[in-house]
Amino acid sequence: MIPENIKKILSNEDKKVATRKAYGERLAELGEKNKNIVALDCDLSKSTMTALFARKFPDRFFNFGIAESNMISAAAGLSTMGKIPFASTFAVFASKRACDQVSISVAYPHLNVKICATHSGVSIGEDGATHQAIIDAAIMRAMPGMVVLSPCDGTETKKVIDRIAEYKGPCYVRLCRVASPVIFNESYNFEIGKGIKIMEGGSATIISAGFTTHIAMQAARKLEEDGIEVDLINMVSIKPIDSKLIIESAKKTGLVITVEDHSVIGGLGGAVCEVLSCNMPTKVVRLGVQDKFGSSGSPSELVSAYGFDAASIIKTVKENIC
Amino acid sequence: MEEDKRKELEEMAKKIRVDIVEMLCESGSGHPGGSLSLADIFSYLYFSGIMNIDPKNPNKKDRDRIVLSKGHACPVWYAALAEKGYFDKSHLKTLRKYGSMLQGHPDMNKTPGVDMTTGSLGQGLSCAVGMALGAKLDKLGCRIFAIVGDGECDEGQIWEAAMSAFHYKLDNLIAILDRNSLQIDGYTKDIMNSEPMINKWKSFGWEVIEINGHNLDEIESSIEKALNIKNKPVCIVANTIKGKGVSFMEGECGWHGKAPSEEEKEKAIRDCMCKA
Numbered sequence: 251m252i253p254e255n256i257k258k259i260l261s262n263e264d265k266k267v268a269t270r271k272a273y274g275e276r277l278a279e280l281g282e283k284n285k286n287i288v289a290l291d292c293d294l295s296k297s298t299m300t301a302l303f304a305r306k307f308p309d310r311f312f313n314f315g316i317a318e319s320n321m322i323s324a325a326a327g328l329s330t331m332g333k334i335p336f337a338s339t340f341a342v343f344a345s346k347r348a349c350d351q352v353s354i355s356v357a358y359p360h361l362n363v364k365i366c367a368t369h370s371g372v373s374i375g376e377d378g379a380t381h382q383a384i385i386d387a388a389i390m391r392a393m394p395g396m397v398v399l400s401p402c403d404g405t406e407t408k409k410v411i412d413r414i415a416e417y418k419g420p421c422y423v424r425l426c427r428v429a430s431p432v433i434f435n436e437s438y439n440f441e442i443g444k445g446i447k448i449m450e451g452g453s454a455t456i457i458s459a460g461f462t463t464h465i466a467m468q469a470a471r472k473l474e475e476d477g478i479e480v481d482l483i484n485m486v487s488i489k490p491i492d493s494k495l496i497i498e499s500a501k502k503t504g505l506v507i508t509v510e511d512h513s514v515i516g517g518l519g520g521a522v523c524e525v526l527s528c529n530m531p532t533k534v535v536r537l538g539v540q541d542k543f544g545s546s547g548s549p550s551e552l553v554s555a556y557g558f559d560a561a562s563i564i565k566t567v568k569e570n571i572c
Numbered sequence: 573m574e575e576d577k578r579k580e581l582e583e584m585a586k587k588i589r590v591d592i593v594e595m596l597c598e599s600g601s602g603h604p605g606g607s608l609s610l611a612d613i614f615s616y617l618y619f620s621g622i623m624n625i626d627p628k629n630p631n632k633k634d635r636d637r638i639v640l641s642k643g644h645a646c647p648v649w650y651a652a653l654a655e656k657g658y659f660d661k662s663h664l665k666t667l668r669k670y671g672s673m674l675q676g677h678p679d680m681n682k683t684p685g686v687d688m689t690t691g692s693l694g695q696g697l698s699c700a701v702g703m704a705l706g707a708k709l710d711k712l713g714c715r716i717f718a719i720v721g722d723g724e725c726d727e728g729q730i731w732e733a734a735m736s737a738f739h740y741k742l743d744n745l746i747a748i749l750d751r752n753s754l755q756i757d758g759y760t761k762d763i764m765n766s767e768p769m770i771n772k773w774k775s776f777g778w779e780v781i782e783i784n785g786h787n788l789d790e791i792e793s794s795i796e797k798a799l800n801i802k803n804k805p806v807c808i809v810a811n812t813i814k815g816k817g818v819s820f821m822e823g824e825c826g827w828h829g830k831a832p833s834e835e836e837k838e839k840a841i842r843d844c845m846c847k848a
Contacts, residue, residue, distance in 0.1 A: 327700060330706070
């Protein structure tokens with residue numbers, strides 16, 4: 251069941267947007283208001299969409315070529331000069347190639363660098379395992395003081411970008427390649443550290459972040475048709491995570507299913523287990539990429555193959571409810 | 573350079589060397605070799621008046637910046653900052669101890685005057701590139717000095733940074749390469765031959781000035797020249813002696829990351845006090 255207050259913030263439009271596109275558009279808009287914003291990229295600006303910023307503000311856009319380590323450390327240097335660097339590349343490179351630079355140049359000195367990484371998850375599709383970031387949230391979450399955000403649609407992405415431009419400190423934003431349904435309308439509000447319960451029910455709790463939220467919504471609606479009502483939580487703020495929301499829901503339903511386009515090790519699923527294990531021990535089933543690498547295929551094929559499509563979610567809920 | 577000025581800077585280099593030996597002996601660990609090789613350069617940078625800095629206002633916006641990309645040499649930086657008055661000299665005794673403002677590698681949030689956190693080799697020069705870009709955007713007119721090690725040049729990131737500094741024509745960025753020819757496991761030529769070092773920097777589009785890194789006149793003329801070069805970054809390749817000033821440490825790779833004992837300290841301090 252969708253609560254009345256949530257209905258007001260859900261989009262009625264039948265529209266699809268890739269979160270990377272929403273990011274690029276919002277960054278270009280923010281660049282007008284805030285002259286300290288600069289954008290950095292590694293030869294992927296047309297894919298990460300920072301090209302939209304570059305076109306408007308060529309003097310405040312720095313392409314570093316195919317050199318992610320250099321870009322991240324340079325972003326750190328720019329931030330010490332009072333700039334607000336938005337550094338973009340694919341999530342595989344931001345998290346793994348430049349891991350030590352994110353850790354030592356950015357996170358350790360707690361610098362005001364915004365790493366907005368696109369092409370996360372197996373849902374990028376055909377490029378295959380080398381380009382599918384499935385441990386980026388786990389890596390970034392382990393960095394002390396790093397905020398990790400995984401917006402689920404274009405609207406939420408824009409709100410996230412607005413907020414992190416104001417927030418002082420390092421942030422990692424996990425964005426997606428393929429277009430997905432717009433879930434929220436403009437009246438939706440985002441706060442760092444808060445999740446949002448989109449649907450309400452007592453049988454189980456489904457917690458999703460990022461690309462999978464629209465899939466989890468489909469599943470929850472189907473379950474409702476079958477008489478099974480669930481809590482559906484969109485956990486955009488993977489770190490800091492909304493512990494209160496998770497604990498309250500788990501207390502009510504006694505069963506939690508996490509859904510993410512990421513490894514089940516260390517990402518949203520891991521974070522939820524950490525919260526519940528010490529506060530409200532509850533059975534948690536983690537859907538996402540199990541302990542394996544990605545593969546080539548179409549996004550929808552991969553989402554099914556890796557077991558976090560709507561059918562898999564429905565099956566998991568039905569198998570696990572008492 | 574005027575005789576008086578040279579004498580003053582030589583004396584300061586000696587003081588810095590003594591500080592390095594004393595603080596490392598007190599901490600029981602740290603990196604003397606690559607700190608001592610930089611003492612003359614740091615004496616010049618902080619005490620010749622070449623840098624736009626103010627120890628009473630260490631965060632002033634238009635200050636010149638130093639990034640110690642070879643972060644393990646921080647004892648030389650801490651000594652220079654203390655001598656300059658950024659903090660009380662008594663802090664030097666706390667080097668590497670729990671709760672100290674003087675961490676084992678530079679921490680910009682703990683130490684006044686430290687402009688960038690470094691320690692993982694290769695990253696500092698990239699940070700300096702970012703600073704130089706930021707300084708140009710705001711037309712601050714400040715200069716960024718990045719102190720790079722020759723062993724550090726094994727890191728690929730140094731060359732990524734070098735490429736980008738040339739690409740963005742960062743004439744407000746000066747790299748000073750502490751070419752002491754040693755790294756932890758031995759001579760750089762044996763461990764990872766980085767020759768021809770000078771031609772490498774030249775081929776990356778940098779202006780290169782080669783000097784004796786212990787000769788204050790050469791340090792001065794190279795920096796003055798570097799500050800006037802337009803449209804490209806400058807690398808001052810400073811040929812140095814690792815452990816310079818302490819007879820038994822000079823040119824010995826065993827003194828890369830080892831503190832002197834109490835007995836060795838006395839001898840080391842006597843050496844430092846002698847004429848360079």
